[in-house]
Amino acid sequence: MSMPDTMLRETQESGRIITMGEAIREALAQEMRRDSRVFIIGEDVAEAGTPFKVLQGLVDEFGTDRVIDSPISEPGITGLGIGAAMTGLRPVVDIMFGDFLPLASDQIINQAAKVHYMSGGKLKVPLVIRTTLGATRRSAAQHSQSLHAIYSHIPGLKVAVPATPYDAKGLLIQAIRDDNPVIFFEDKMMYTVKGPVPEEPYVIPFGQAAIMQEGTDVTLVATSSMVYVALDAAKLLADQGISAEVINVRTTSPLDRDTLIRSAMKTTRAVVIDEGYQQYGVTAEIASVIAEGAFYYLDAPVKRLGAMDVPVPFSPPLEDLTVPTPERVVRVVQSLFNQ
Amino acid sequence: MGIEQLGSGAAVEMYRTMVTIRKFEEQVNQLYLSAIMPGLAHLYSGEEAVAVGVCSALTSEDYITSTHRGHGHCLAKGADVRLMFAELLGKADGYCGGKGGSMHIADQERNNLGANAIVGGSAGIATGAAFSAKKRQSGQVVACFFGEGALGQGILYEVMNMASLWKLPILYVCENNLYNEYTPYQEVTAGSILKRPEAFGIPVEDLDGQNVEEVYDAASRAVARARAGEGPTFLHCRTYRYQGHHVGDINRTYYRSREEEQLWRTERDPIQLWRTRLVAAGIADEALLDRIDREVEELVKDGVEFAKNAPYPDESEVATHVYA
Ligand SMILES: Cc1ncc(C[n+]2csc(CCOP(=O)(O)OP(=O)(O)O)c2C)c(N)n1
Numbered sequence: 001m002s003m004p005d006t007m008l009r010e011t012q013e014s015g016r017i018i019t020m021g022e023a024i025r026e027a028l029a030q031e032m033r034r035d036s037r038v039f040i041i042g043e044d045v046a047e048a049g050t051p052f053k054v055l056q057g058l059v060d061e062f063g064t065d066r067v068i069d070s071p072i073s074e075p076g077i078t079g080l081g082i083g084a085a086m087t088g089l090r091p092v093v094d095i096m097f098g099d100f101l102p103l104a105s106d107q108i109i110n111q112a113a114k115v116h117y118m119s120g121g122k123l124k125v126p127l128v129i130r131t132t133l134g135a136t137r138r139s140a141a142q143h144s145q146s147l148h149a150i151y152s153h154i155p156g157l158k159v160a161v162p163a164t165p166y167d168a169k170g171l172l173i174q175a176i177r178d179d180n181p182v183i184f185f186e187d188k189m190m191y192t193v194k195g196p197v198p199e200e201p202y203v204i205p206f207g208q209a210a211i212m213q214e215g216t217d218v219t220l221v222a223t224s225s226m227v228y229v230a231l232d233a234a235k236l237l238a239d240q241g242i243s244a245e246v247i248n249v250r251t252t253s254p255l256d257r258d259t260l261i262r263s264a265m266k267t268t269r270a271v272v273i274d275e276g277y278q279q280y281g282v283t284a285e286i287a288s289v290i291a292e293g294a295f296y297y298l299d300a301p302v303k304r305l306g307a308m309d310v311p312v313p314f315s316p317p318l319e320d321l322t323v324p325t326p327e328r329v330v331r332v333v334q335s336l337f338n339q
Numbered sequence: 340m341g342i343e344q345l346g347s348g349a350a351v352e353m354y355r356t357m358v359t360i361r362k363f364e365e366q367v368n369q370l371y372l373s374a375i376m377p378g379l380a381h382l383y384s385g386e387e388a389v390a391v392g393v394c395s396a397l398t399s400e401d402y403i404t405s406t407h408r409g410h411g412h413c414l415a416k417g418a419d420v421r422l423m424f425a426e427l428l429g430k431a432d433g434y435c436g437g438k439g440g441s442m443h444i445a446d447q448e449r450n451n452l453g454a455n456a457i458v459g460g461s462a463g464i465a466t467g468a469a470f471s472a473k474k475r476q477s478g479q480v481v482a483c484f485f486g487e488g489a490l491g492q493g494i495l496y497e498v499m500n501m502a503s504l505w506k507l508p509i510l511y512v513c514e515n516n517l518y519n520e521y522t523p524y525q526e527v528t529a530g531s532i533l534k535r536p537e538a539f540g541i542p543v544e545d546l547d548g549q550n551v552e553e554v555y556d557a558a559s560r561a562v563a564r565a566r567a568g569e570g571p572t573f574l575h576c577r578t579y580r581y582q583g584h585h586v587g588d589i590n591r592t593y594y595r596s597r598e599e600e601q602l603w604r605t606e607r608d609p610i611q612l613w614r615t616r617l618v619a620a621g622i623a624d625e626a627l628l629d630r631i632d633r634e635v636e637e638l639v640k641d642g643v644e645f646a647k648n649a650p651y652p653d654e655s656e657v658a659t660h661v662y663a
Contacts, residue, residue: 047593048521071491071527072458072519100457103492138378138429140440142456310661314440315429316377318657 016199021054021191023165024130027172028055028092030201032062035090038176041068041077042094042130050094052132052191078104078129082112082181085127090176095131098147098185104129105150112181113156127181128172133161134187134225134275135312135323144312144319146275148223149282151183152252158182158206159253163227165195167250170204177203187225187275207254211263215245218269218333221260221286223249226273226324233329242333252282260286261293268299269336273324278306300336305329342552347622353395353551354617355631357387357610360411362639363420364582367410367427367441370643371586376427380441383411385581388609389514390415392554393482393574396562402450402468402481404461407442408514408580409454412484416449420638424646431652432645438652438660450479459485459492462511466498469509469571480565481509482558488519490528490535499571503539508565510558511536511573514548516580521594536573548576549609552616579603 018026032038040055040062046069049056059067070077074095081091095101101108112125133146152159158180162168168186175182212227213234222230227248234244245263249255264270270290274282283304291302308322342350364384370376383390386408394403394415405412413423418434426433427441434444445453452468455461465483472479489495490513502509513532517524533543542564544557554576561572581604583591617623 043519044521046522051520069522069526072488073491073493075493076491103457138440140378140443140456141438142442142460308657310658311438313438313657314378314426314435314443315437315652317651317654318429318437321654321657 016197017194018165018197019191020165020168020186020193020195021052023169023197024054024172024186025056025058026197027169029058029061031173031176032058032066034201037088038090038092039066039068040092040094041070041081043070043072043096045069045094051096052188054191055094074100074103075107078107079111081127081129082107082115082125085125086115086123090126092128092130092176095129097143098131098133099142099145101131101147101151101183108151108157108181108183109154113154116180117156124179125181126179128175128184129182130184130186132188133185134189135307136319137189138314138316138319140314141311146185146307148183148185148252149276149280152282152285156181157253158251160184160206160251161224161249162186163222163224163248163250165193165197167204167210167248169197170202171206171250173201174203174206178206185224190225204250206251207256209250209256209259210248211259212246212248213244215243215267217243217267218271218336219245219247219260219263219267220271220273220329221247221249221290222273223252223282224275226275229324229326229329230273232326233333236326236330237333242337244333249286255286255289257289257293260290264290264294264302265297268297270294270298270302271329271332271336272302272304273329274306275323276306277309278304279309281306303332303336305332341556342616342620342622345552345555349395350617350622351627351631353391353555354610354613354623354628355635356391356415357551357613358632358635359420359638360387360390360414361610362635363410363414363423366424366639366643368582368586370427375647377429378440379585379587380410380427381408381585382580382582383408385603385609386514386516386548386578387411388551388554388613389512389548389576389578390484392551393484393510393512393558395555396558397480397482399449401479402452402465402472404452404465404468404481404483405454406461406484406486407454407456407458408486409442409444413444413446413451413454416446416451418444418446418449418451420642421645424642425649428646428649429651430646430649431656432649436652436656438656459489459495461485462489462492462495462498466502466507466509469502469507470505472508473505478566479508480562482512483509484512484514486519487513487515487524487528487532490532491519496535499536499539499541502571503541506568506570509571510561510565511541511571513573513575514578515575516578518580518584518595520584521588521591523594533575541571541573543573543575545575546577548578549607549612551609551613579607
């Protein structure tokens with residue numbers, strides 16, 4: 001994945017470049033140093049540091065009391081996290097693949113998301129669930145899904161979909177300090193993506209999208225790794241004389257409606273790109289927000305590009321058909337100009 | 340029962356199937372290392388006696404459900420090596436037309452209801468198949484394979500309760516290879532494994548999973564019970580995987596020692612043990628077994644070649660089979 005020019009510039013100024021995996025690890029380590037209530041629980045999180053090695057080394061600093069290897073019990077560790085969060089701790093539950101969230105979904109949807117409201121605001125669930133999304137790893141239907149739309153549908157949950165190492169650190173620290181349950185989706189293909197990240201702790205408030213690149217003709221709204229697809233598409237479009245503005249959503253719930261609508265008003269066209277299934281997906285919600293908010297300014301219908309509405313196939317040539325690509329984005333954008 | 344009742348033909352077939360699994364997995368590792376196979380695979384090498392012991396006690400009509408480490412179960416149930424390799428390479432000729440891959444091979448012809456990439460994910464399916472067999476009075480039995488990691492999943496206890504209540508014809512086959520991925524199972528498993536099924540009134544057999552005869556005998560008893568309407572049995576098979584959790588798990592001394600791996604390979608190898616036993620019992624001589632090794636070698640190489648030359652699925656296949 002290529003790094004956008006704006007980020008390259010920032011990097012040259014700020015000096016330090018680290019990977020997304022390192023940014024996540026640093027956020028966790030800094031929060032664990034700052035706040036003794038923070039702990040991590042999940043499968044193979046301690047010595048193994050997860051299969052993606054994102055947590056490697058944390059157990060050496062914080063010990064097995066705070067980096068806890070669990071049984072393979074997703075509902076159990078999620079429920080335990082909720083109870084611990086309600087009674088004064090700040091758990092970070094690790095659900096190895098986003099595809100395993102459905103196992104824990106009663107706990108997430110019926111318990112974590114509801115407790116604060118049902119208790120009339122008396123109880124709180126300051127819980128973080130870190131998990132993954134993203135296809136093209138040739139892992140087939142049960143290890144490749146991007147299920148963030150399901151959780152973005154549920155009031156009471158917050159959902160982060162970081163696209164850059166900078167996002168990952170700032171959003172994760174915000175997630176840990178937030179008093180609400182947050183599902184934090186990391187694209188498993190992006191752990192080695194590099195970018196500039198300040199060393200000191202910082203937060204990125206939820207509901208603040210980032211404009212990655214300014215443009216005048218079309219707005220490309222994207223989540224997580226799709227931001228890079230959008231940036232690559234923008235380059236191809238620039239060659240054709242189309243200037244694209246690229247927006248990184250950062251959190252799907254809460255959603256930064258203002259930034260999206262304002263951009264669409266300016267460019268008069270918008271395409272939404274997300275790696276979740278297209279039907280009833282994040283793209284549908286964002287497209288409707290833009291269509292409602294910028295209707296009188298639009299020169300074309302808002303278009304969207306999600307993952308194909310099929311279980312993710314194993315076979316590489318089939319799998320590659322199911323995800324948005326820069327070329328597919330360009331085709332959709334072109335269709336907006338031919339009307 | 341013992342080797343005498345088993346019959347020499349079956350005993351030698353068990354050897355052949357174990358060798359097939361071993362050599363199949365060696366090829367899978369090669370395909371991974373040479374970057375020909377997409378994605379990852381979880382190899383069954385070292386655990387052959389469990390799949391072969393259990394599946395040899397089943398008929399072709401009986402069902403199995405399998406796991407992410409499923410190649411051995413699939414082969415032991417009689418799958419075609421060519422079609423399996425083709426699936427592993429994502430080719431159109433594969434068992435699932437390339438849509439499933441290593442973790443999802445299903446072989447409907449042999450009543451293999453499929454591998455499963457969700458730990459514990461097949462416990463419900465297997466128990467449902469047993470429920471169905473009983474309702475349909477088909478006489479079929481189900482073997483539900485899972486690793487000891489699945490003991491962490493609540494669904495296993497929900498369905499074992501029902502299987503016992505309703506005396507369903509099912510074998511819960513726990514393949515305890517000592518590790519949940521990269522974590523020793525003792526660190527995440529409380530109390531007694533054996534007492535868990537016992538608490539539901541399910542008889543338990545605690546087995547040396549490297550001894551194919553012992554597994555076969557116990558599975559045969561369990562199948563007989565199941566067919567007689569006496570309900571489920573839990574087989575706890577103590578075994579070991581030789582390779583990493585998956586093909587990419589190469590540096591693993593942080594969770595288990597080389598000495599431990601070496602000990603299992605040299606002292607407890609299921610194929611070597613069975614070979615020695617066959618020769619000692621006068622059922623087969625070294626020459627016959629060597630010949631089988633060579634035949635299997637050819638079979639497996641042919642399978643790889645077939646798969647390499649097979650076409651990828653047509654692009655239109657991506658949207659088929661979403662709905663029946
Ligand atoms: C519900 C679920 N949680 C986690 C995983 C990730 N995972 C894959 S295999 C595995 C360990 C399984 O251990 P075990 O059941 O003992 O089988 P083994 O790999 O040892 O054969 C884990 C945690 C998964 N596939 N499904």
